[in-house]
Every structure is written in structure tokens, then in C-alpha cells.
Amino acid sequence: MDDGVDGANASVTEVLRKDPTMAALIDRHGPLDVAPADDEFGRLCTSIVNQQLSTASAAAIRERFVDVLGGDPTPDRVLDADESALREAGLSGTKVEYLRNVAAAFRDDERDFTREGLADRSDEAVVDALTEIHGVGAWTARMYLIFALGREDVLPLGDLAVRKGIEQTYNDGEELSRAEMREIGEAWRPYRSYGTRYIWAEYES
Incomplete structure (x- = not known):
């Protein structure tokens, strides 16, 4: 060991x-x-896709989601993606809306949700900032703390x-x-x- x-x-x-x-x-x-994720936005998209789904279902839908985008998630790709194609990939209309809300927030020059941008903010302050985005609840924000930012506690x-x-x-x-x-x-x-x-x-x- x-x-x-x-x-x-x-x-x-x-x-x-x-x-x-x-x-x-x-x-x-x-x-x-x-450990921190290489791609914070992509990791947040994964958490939204995973909401209220089994691990196997979420993995399959995420794979189809990436196929629709034509590559790993970026704010521009999510905002430009065809809504009907995203729905056909298995995403509900609500999740499509949430993903687009997140993409718009990450593309906002006034806000920085990267590890560096949030480095001096407490875990609870990060949760508060993320949950201002419609579609990001406390569960998703805490997944972001662990899997995107690599927060240890x-x-x-x-x-x-x-x-x-x-x-x-x-x-x-x-x-x-x-x-x-x-x-x-x-x-x-x-x-x-x-x-x-x-x-x-x-x-x-």
C-alpha cells in the first residue's frame, strides 16, 4: 500500500x-x-449533465453531448449548439437552459470562475458565486469545489x-x-x- x-x-x-x-x-x-481539473468549464458541464442521473446514464449522455458540440465543451460551443440536437442527445430542455446559463456566465468578462480567479475565495463564497447562475444549485457547486477546483475539505x-x-x-x-x-x-x-x-x-x- x-x-x-x-x-x-x-x-x-x-x-x-x-x-x-x-x-x-x-x-x-x-x-x-x-486534484484540480484541467478544464473547469467542462467539469461544471459534466456536473450539470449528471444531475439526478445514474453514473452509466450520465456517461452515455455526456458522450453524446460532446459529439453534438464537436469537441470538448467550451462556452462558445455550448451557446452555438443546436437545441434540438442537444435534446436528441438526451438532455432535457431544462438542462440545455442550465448549460447555456453556465456558458454565458463563463463568457462574462466580469466574472472569473477558474481556479485562479477563485483562489482567494472561501468554499462558501465560491458556492454563493456559482449558485447565482440559474441552474447551479448547492450540490453542483460543491461538486465543482471538489472536481474542478480540487478543494480538499x-x-x-x-x-x-x-x-x-x-x-x-x-x-x-x-x-x-x-x-x-x-x-x-x-x-x-x-x-x-x-x-x-x-x-x-x-x-x-
Whole structure:
């Protein structure tokens, strides 16, 4: 077993292993990383496509979405894409609207949603900024924190798989309150995003 979580220093593993349950997940699933995306806009589009879909369905629709665009998502490609073709790719009219709202926001010279542009803003300030875009809710914004910006200490309890995964892993599948889940996550600070990745891995295995 690697002493460190891939791409992070050994302190991540050291902190997470203080929780015996999390230590077992690290042994079972191996190194998992939390790193910034190469393309923040593309990652946000993926989160919007994924809203309320299974992993398999979302992957298939995203592939067709990229085909319609003629390449990886860019604000211009999304805004220029034919709406009927996007609908035929499996996107609802609502999601097409959301994707176009995001594209317009990213093309706005007054706002910078890149990692560099948001570097000095707290996680909650980033969530507040993103949720000003119609179609970006708290769940999508927290996915952006983890998967686009590589923020290391996010616990997205708005995600059903995270909640179910914590209940499955820590309470034999029995219901837990969000307060109880937050208390469990306290043991993972300041690396709750890594803990979340292990919960997802276990839940999906």
C-alpha cells in the first residue's frame, strides 16, 4: 500500500487513518486523488449533465453531448449548439437552459470562475458565486469545489450517494442525521474531500 494518497502528501493518509473505518477503505480502494481539473468549464458541464442521473446514464449522455458540440465543451460551443440536437442527445430542455446559463456566465468578462480567479475565495463564497447562475444549485457547486477546483475539505451532504455511503459504511445502512454525518466527517478534517471520495468508492463498489 502506498503511504500517501496519490498526488497528495503523506499527511492526508495520516489524518484519514486515524479513523479505523476510513483506514479500511483506504486499504480496500487504494490511493484516490483530489486534484484540480484541467478544464473547469467542462467539469461544471459534466456536473450539470449528471444531475439526478445514474453514473452509466450520465456517461452515455455526456458522450453524446460532446459529439453534438464537436469537441470538448467550451462556452462558445455550448451557446452555438443546436437545441434540438442537444435534446436528441438526451438532455432535457431544462438542462440545455442550465448549460447555456453556465456558458454565458463563463463568457462574462466580469466574472472569473477558474481556479485562479477563485483562489482567494472561501468554499462558501465560491458556492454563493456559482449558485447565482440559474441552474447551479448547492450540490453542483460543491461538486465543482471538489472536481474542478480540487478543494480538499468539502463534505457534500447534499449528495445522496454520500449520505447513503456514510450510513452503509458507518451505521450498517441505518439512517443517520446530517448532524451525525458531519460529526463522522470531523475526523477527516482538513481532508474531507478525500474522505468523501472513499465513501463514494465504497458505495459504488
